Amino acid sequence: MSVVTAATDQTICSPLPVLGKDVTVPLATGGEVTYAALDYAASAPALQRVWEDVAAYAPYYGSVHRGAGYLSQLSTDLFENSRKAVGEFLGCRAEDQVIFTRSTTDSLNLLAAVIPADCQVFVYETEHHASLLPWRDARVTYLNAPRTPAQAVETLERALADRDPYGPALVCVTGASNVTGELWPVRELAAAAHAHGARIVLDAAQLAPHHPVDIDELDVDWVAFSGHKLYAPFGSGVLAGRADWLQDAEPYLAGGGASRKVARRTDGGVDVEWHSTAARHEAGSPNVIGVYSIASACKALTEAGFDRLVAREQQLVTRVREGLAEVPQVKVLSLFGDDAPRVGVVSFVVEGWNSSHFAAALSAEYGIGVRDGLFCAHPLVRTLLGSDPQDPGECGAPEAEPGERSLNAIRVSFGAGTPDEHIERFVRAVKELVSEGAQWKYRTEDGRCVPDRGTAQV
Numbered sequence: 001m002s003v004v005t006a007a008t009d010q011t012i013c014s015p016l017p018v019l020g021k022d023v024t025v026p027l028a029t030g031g032e033v034t035y036a037a038l039d040y041a042a043s044a045p046a047l048q049r050v051w052e053d054v055a056a057y058a059p060y061y062g063s064v065h066r067g068a069g070y071l072s073q074l075s076t077d078l079f080e081n082s083r084k085a086v087g088e089f090l091g092c093r094a095e096d097q098v099i100f101t102r103s104t105t106d107s108l109n110l111l112a113a114v115i116p117a118d119c120q121v122f123v124y125e126t127e128h129h130a131s132l133l134p135w136r137d138a139r140v141t142y143l144n145a146p147r148t149p150a151q152a153v154e155t156l157e158r159a160l161a162d163r164d165p166y167g168p169a170l171v172c173v174t175g176a177s178n179v180t181g182e183l184w185p186v187r188e189l190a191a192a193a194h195a196h197g198a199r200i201v202l203d204a205a206q207l208a209p210h211h212p213v214d215i216d217e218l219d220v221d222w223v224a225f226s227g228h229k230l231y232a233p234f235g236s237g238v239l240a241g242r243a244d245w246l247q248d249a250e251p252y253l254a255g256g257g258a259s260r261k262v263a264r265r266t267d268g269g270v271d272v273e274w275h276s277t278a279a280r281h282e283a284g285s286p287n288v289i290g291v292y293s294i295a296s297a298c299k300a301l302t303e304a305g306f307d308r309l310v311a312r313e314q315q316l317v318t319r320v321r322e323g324l325a326e327v328p329q330v331k332v333l334s335l336f337g338d339d340a341p342r343v344g345v346v347s348f349v350v351e352g353w354n355s356s357h358f359a360a361a362l363s364a365e366y367g368i369g370v371r372d373g374l375f376c377a378h379p380l381v382r383t384l385l386g387s388d389p390q391d392p393g394e395c396g397a398p399e400a401e402p403g404e405r406s407l408n409a410i411r412v413s414f415g416a417g418t419p420d421e422h423i424e425r426f427v428r429a430v431k432e433l434v435s436e437g438a439q440w441k442y443r444t445e446d447g448r449c450v451p452d453r454g455t456a457q458v
Contacts, residue, residue: 012315013308016300017048018231018417025367028440028451033367036422040229041178041345041413042371044209046293047231053296054234054289064288065257065279079288082295083278089298090223090240091214098240099278100291104205105130107224107239108172110281111201112138114249119168122159122198124152125379126179126335131172131203131224132379138170145383148336149185153192160196169198175207179377179384179411181317181345182336183207190219201241205229209415210313210343212306215241227290231416232297236290247276255283301416309416313344316414316423320346323427329353329434333384333409344414347375349385350434355408356449361438364451366429368422371411381409 024032037045057078062071064079087098101107112134115121121135124143141159146152156171163169171193176183186202193200201222204213208225215223222241227234251258251274258280261273274280301309321338324330329351334340350358359372374381387407412426441452 012312013304015312015419016231016304016309016416018045019048019051020045021417021419027367028364028453036366036368036425038412038414038418038422038426039369039371040209040415040418041206041375041411043228044231044415045417046233047297047300047417049300050232050293050296054293057292058289061288064286066285075288078292079286082291085295085298086238087240089213089302090238091216092240093216095243096215096241097243097246097278098238099246099281100286100294101237101239102235102287103130103228103237104128104203104224104226105134105237107237108201108203109134110239110252111170111222111224111245112136113252114245114281115170116168116245119170120163121170121172122156123172124155124174125383126177127172127174127377127380128178128203128205129376129378130205131174131201132377135172145335145380149188149340153185153188156189157192157196160192160198163196165197169193169196171198171200172203173200174203174205175213176204176210176343176345177335177377177380178206178345179347179375179380179409180334180336180340181206181342181347181413182334183211183341183343186218186220194219199242206343206345209301211310227294227297230294230297231300232290232293234287234290234293236287236294238294246278246281250274251283252281253283257286258283304416313415316418316420317342317344317346319420319423320412320414320427324348324430327431327434330430333381335384344418345411346413347381347384347409347411349409350430353434354449355410356444357438357442358433359410360442360449360451361433361440362426362429364442365433365439366425368426368429370426371413373408375409375411382407385409 023035025035026032060071060074062075064076083098092098101110108131115138120139122141122143123132126145143155143159146155173189174184175186190200199221202220204223204225207213209230213223222239224239227236258274259272260275263271265271324332331349333347349355355372359370362368362370442449443452
């Protein structure tokens, strides 16, 4: 069974230059160290190339689609050329639309707002909340977590076969898990959806920064992703794909830019003719800086060569997993097993440790930034931890005290800008913390585990 993969190349590239690579942070134990940003799955650092492109454009910033002046026209061209660049990056079909949003969450809420009123939505419990929760006005079927890619396809096929075959249906699936990093069988799921008359949207938030995403090749109907995970800051996202549902629905936001003509009626009301292009769902002044940063990141990743980026990242994945496997107290979370293809995202728990305590010690004593909690994927993490869905605890705010077992996990994530040294430091830190314990005492403050300043571990 195939999954979303890219051809590997024996030529391994160097890390791409990113902002913050030389930032130093203080350690609770004394001194400073270069910060190891290993929380790419939340927000990846901006590529240096992106920052330079944005800085070069910034003096020429102007109102998009709304001015006759030179800077406005320049900004409009930049905005629309960015749309074209993103479409090429995603392998969009000629009839597809590329809509700029605020994030993956915004993109999927936009799609949820335009689906037909009688649409049935199928979504796995393994999804990030951005793709699990937007479908509040639809008939939703939540699918249990599969344990193999084949089971994922079989589960979907059974669910689709049992539905009303005459109504519209939509399948929502991730391309790469934000918890386990595992790749999902997107092509097979798309084939299953289409065989049963359903459409499919791909949440590519964790996939697009690590692997090429081609809408036509994957045969998905829509793709959603965020700029801040694709090495592009400034709060922009993308929804790209089929235009018909988007054109048939009322605008996601009503306002300037979405409207083509507005006129008063004799009865005192207002008649509106909405755009049929992507502008229909882009009301208001657009985030041209954010849009341009996404386009710049797309170009930078393409020019660097995804084959080479993927090959290098897989080396880092192997080093992390092999390092953690050397520590018996560490349990790596996985749905599909050790052999499943995955991106640079690994979640784990440590026997005898509260996850927030462990993450705090990595930061305070080693200058390593990771994530702890439920990663906005509560049902999935609960399933992987084997805990009851009603157990207490919430994303990023554990209830347990330092040293006690928590119902959360630790996530390390990395990508195109991660130096080898950061991975080596992380593996060494895990081994030292497990074997020797923390050097500092910690306390809970505002729901977070933080070092108790001035009080070393006794």
